[in-house]
Amino acid sequence: MTKLLLLGDEAIAQGALDAGLSGAYGYPGTPSTEIVEYVQRAEEAGKRNVHRTWSANEKTAMEEALGMSYAGKRVIVTMKHVGLNVAADPYMNSALTGANGGIIVAVADDPSMHSSQNEQDSRYYAKFALLPALEPSNQQEAYEMPFLAYELSEKYHLPVMMRITTRLAHSRAGVIRKESITENSIQKPENPDQFMLLPAFARKKYNHLLSIQEDLMKESENSPFNKYTDGKDKSLGIIACGLAYNYVMENYAGISPHPILKICQYPLPRKQIEKIVSECDRILVVEEGMPLVEEMLKGFLENPKIIGRLDGTLPRAGELNPKIVRKALNLPELESMPQPETVTGRPPALCVGCPHADSYKALNEAMKEFGKCHVFSDIGCYTLGYLPPYKAIDTCVDMGASISMAIGAADAGWFPAVAAIGDSTFGHSGITPLLDAVLCKANIVVIILDNDITAMTGMQYSQVNGRIEQICMGIGVEKEHIRVINPLSRHHEENVKVFKEEIAYNGVSVVIPRRPCIHVYGKKKRI
Amino acid sequence: MKKDIILAGVGGQGILSIAAIIGQAAIESGLNLKQAEVHGMSQRGGDVQSHLRISDQEIFSDLIPQGGADLIISVEPMEALRYKPYLVGNGWLITNTVTFKNIPNYPNEEKLLQDVKAIKNLIAFDANKVAKDIGAARSMNMVMLGAASAYLDIPYEKLENGIRTIFGRKGEEIVQANLKAMKAGRYAAEECLS
Numbered sequence: 001m002t003k004l005l006l007l008g009d010e011a012i013a014q015g016a017l018d019a020g021l022s023g024a025y026g027y028p029g030t031p032s033t034e035i036v037e038y039v040q041r042a043e044e045a046g047k048r049n050v051h052r053t054w055s056a057n058e059k060t061a062m063e064e065a066l067g068m069s070y071a072g073k074r075v076i077v078t079m080k081h082v083g084l085n086v087a088a089d090p091y092m093n094s095a096l097t098g099a100n101g102g103i104i105v106a107v108a109d110d111p112s113m114h115s116s117q118n119e120q121d122s123r124y125y126a127k128f129a130l131l132p133a134l135e136p137s138n139q140q141e142a143y144e145m146p147f148l149a150y151e152l153s154e155k156y157h158l159p160v161m162m163r164i165t166t167r168l169a170h171s172r173a174g175v176i177r178k179e180s181i182t183e184n185s186i187q188k189p190e191n192p193d194q195f196m197l198l199p200a201f202a203r204k205k206y207n208h209l210l211s212i213q214e215d216l217m218k219e220s221e222n223s224p225f226n227k228y229t230d231g232k233d234k235s236l237g238i239i240a241c242g243l244a245y246n247y248v249m250e251n252y253a254g255i256s257p258h259p260i261l262k263i264c265q266y267p268l269p270r271k272q273i274e275k276i277v278s279e280c281d282r283i284l285v286v287e288e289g290m291p292l293v294e295e296m297l298k299g300f301l302e303n304p305k306i307i308g309r310l311d312g313t314l315p316r317a318g319e320l321n322p323k324i325v326r327k328a329l330n331l332p333e334l335e336s337m338p339q340p341e342t343v344t345g346r347p348p349a350l351c352v353g354c355p356h357a358d359s360y361k362a363l364n365e366a367m368k369e370f371g372k373c374h375v376f377s378d379i380g381c382y383t384l385g386y387l388p389p390y391k392a393i394d395t396c397v398d399m400g401a402s403i404s405m406a407i408g409a410a411d412a413g414w415f416p417a418v419a420a421i422g423d424s425t426f427g428h429s430g431i432t433p434l435l436d437a438v439l440c441k442a443n444i445v446v447i448i449l450d451n452d453i454t455a456m457t458g459m460q461y462s463q464v465n466g467r468i469e470q471i472c473m474g475i476g477v478e479k480e481h482i483r484v485i486n487p488l489s490r491h492h493e494e495n496v497k498v499f500k501e502e503i504a505y506n507g508v509s510v511v512i513p514r515r516p517c518i519h520v521y522g523k524k525k526r527i
Numbered sequence: 528m529k530k531d532i533i534l535a536g537v538g539g540q541g542i543l544s545i546a547a548i549i550g551q552a553a554i555e556s557g558l559n560l561k562q563a564e565v566h567g568m569s570q571r572g573g574d575v576q577s578h579l580r581i582s583d584q585e586i587f588s589d590l591i592p593q594g595g596a597d598l599i600i601s602v603e604p605m606e607a608l609r610y611k612p613y614l615v616g617n618g619w620l621i622t623n624t625v626t627f628k629n630i631p632n633y634p635n636e637e638k639l640l641q642d643v644k645a646i647k648n649l650i651a652f653d654a655n656k657v658a659k660d661i662g663a664a665r666s667m668n669m670v671m672l673g674a675a676s677a678y679l680d681i682p683y684e685k686l687e688n689g690i691r692t693i694f695g696r697k698g699e700e701i702v703q704a705n706l707k708a709m710k711a712g713r714y715a716a717e718e719c720l721s
Binding site for chain 1: 537538539550551554559560561562563564565566567568569570571572573574578584585586587588589590591592593594595605606608609611612613614616629630631632633634635638639642645
């Protein structure tokens with residue numbers, strides 16, 4: 001059978017499609033974006049009319065997915081790790097409502113923060129919510145796991161998390177497909193109160209969730225993805241989670257001399273953990289992301305037998321790789337040549353001709369008299385405006401924080417307080433803080449950098465496309481203080497003037513520099 | 528058979544197309560493959576790399592260990608050197624010599640090329656010129672693929688099929704330009720060594 005060459009992300013998407021998917025929801029975010037994009041491209045998804053357009057943010061995506069599950073169909077919702085913070089409210093509560101049609105919550109974590117503002121580990125959320133999680137170690141497992149995830153989800157009426165990290169999300173390998181399952185038909189929940197979380201119902205549901213934890217653990221003990229392989233040398237036992245398993249096996253060329261427990265399904269399988277801990281002198285826990293399993297095994301009283309990221313055997317932060325794991329396994333370092341000193345860092349930068357560059361040049365000139373620390377910004381390509389030669393912005397925290405932080409600073413009397421946010425980020429989480437600004441008449445200038453697209457994640461459709469002014473007016477921003485400018489060097493002087501006028505205005509102003517991303521016309525706009 | 532290859536360049540220079548074609552050819556040859564690539568922020572003009580592993584055995588890690596790469600294929604000389612720690616002692620470096628300067632502190636070019644020449648098994652030439660000379664200026668990446676084609680342990684025809692598969696939907700003209708560029712790269716590499 002021919003193998004499909006798929007990224008880890010794409011393997012999840014193909015697996016979900018073959019396991020009877022009816023809808024894919026999500027908001028773009030590296031490294032999760034390619035899951036929904038794959039469904040959007042898949043011919044079969046078009047034929048079956050699988051829902052596959054982007055949502056405004058991760059919270060709406062999660063709730064839309066919950067709605068599709070309510071109607072009995074199988075659904076996947078995708079996001080990056082910090083997106084799960086946005087979707088945390090529905091995710092946590094979905095543990096109590098549970099699922100009707102199977103739900104996969106696919107979350108891609110980014111250890112080492114290649115394209116992110118932190119490296120939080122989504123497995124903590126699954127544990128927090130008392131929900132099962134699957135963590136593939138390779139692309140074939142990423143493909144096969146959706147089948148099991150939907151089975152578990154419908155058996156226990158619970159959402160199931162699939163956690164993946166950057167390296168697997170963006171690594172390709174050949175994948176062998178399984179026989180497809182047809183989609184569920186519409187089927188209302190058996191119990192009409194299932195999704196009703198009035199306190200009296202919620203208490204019962206929470207007790208039920210607690211009561212099935214043992215069953216979920218048994219599922220992990222019997223999971224085809226959790227594998228115990230014995231080894232002769234019991235001076236060390238290795239517990240390796242997800243992708244980390246590969247780095248161990250790479251260093252042992254496929255045969256570990258020590259017992260090794262590969263964990264790809266949570267909650268942790270008690271039986272296998274007890275076996276390896278009782279049989280081996282020391283236990284090395286190798287996991288990608290934060291030391292979740294290690295912390296659980298080590299405990300507050302710090303069992304010295306457990307080693308890993310917490311005692312420095314592995315680095316506390318950052319992504320693993322074969323070299324780091326090799327050192328932890330006490331194997332001799334591979335010989336390698338040093339990097340020549342001539343090699344210089346090459347950080348990402350705004351592209352030549354980028355509209356944001358012209359916007360920032362004009363803004364900088366208008367802001368010159370005020371000095372630094374006045375421009376609150378947000379998440380997107382335009383965050384690169386922090387770097388020289390622009391040095392135009394001062395903060396980057398989370399989606400939408402530019403506007404909210406500017407409000408807080410203005411409330412404190414800080415002047416001027418300027419927010420710089422992209423069009424797609426504005427749609428994601430900028431509208432509600434702008435409503436706050438209007439309601440409290442905050443003295444802020446909101447710059448909505450409209451490049452017609454969600455650029456950083458690879459040219460996805462922006463939800464507010466063509467309706468930014470309408471949204472601002474609808475919220476109550478005064479029409480004469482919604483100013484659209486064209487960020488081109490030949491309009492520089494007039495753009496500086498617009499910025500200056502709106503900074504001088506005491507109230508909420510919105511300036512919209514509008515020019516398409518230079519890549520928009522190079523690529524076909526996606527769904 | 529095992530080939531561990533680092534592909535290096537700057538975001539937008541087309542190394543992912545090289546990876547996709549080798550990947551396609553490897554799968555068609557019935558080999559196992561893992562290919563880790565960089566998406567996201569770095570694609571905006573930052574350094575990008577792809578770890579491409581091909582083997583007839585099971586491949587575990589998606590990343591090549593430092594000191595384990597048989598080959599570095601680079602479309603830019605400084606990016607080639609960035610991954611020198613990955614190269615095995617007798618590994619090959621196959622690189623374009625044309626610099627891509629999008630940073631203010633780009634190193635001295637002469638010194639940089641000296642560092643490139645310090646690598647024993649080396650094929651280095653002006654791939655931009657080769658591409659331009661055959662009228663396919665935008666296919667410099669395929670010139671570099673051609674230059675590396677003799678070192679991949681994959682039949683040349685499979686790589687040609689890879690180009691047809693990957694660029695097929697862009698039309699026959701683009702396919703032909705890329706096939707021509709790959710061939711020119713192969714010749715250029717042979718000339719380098721003769």
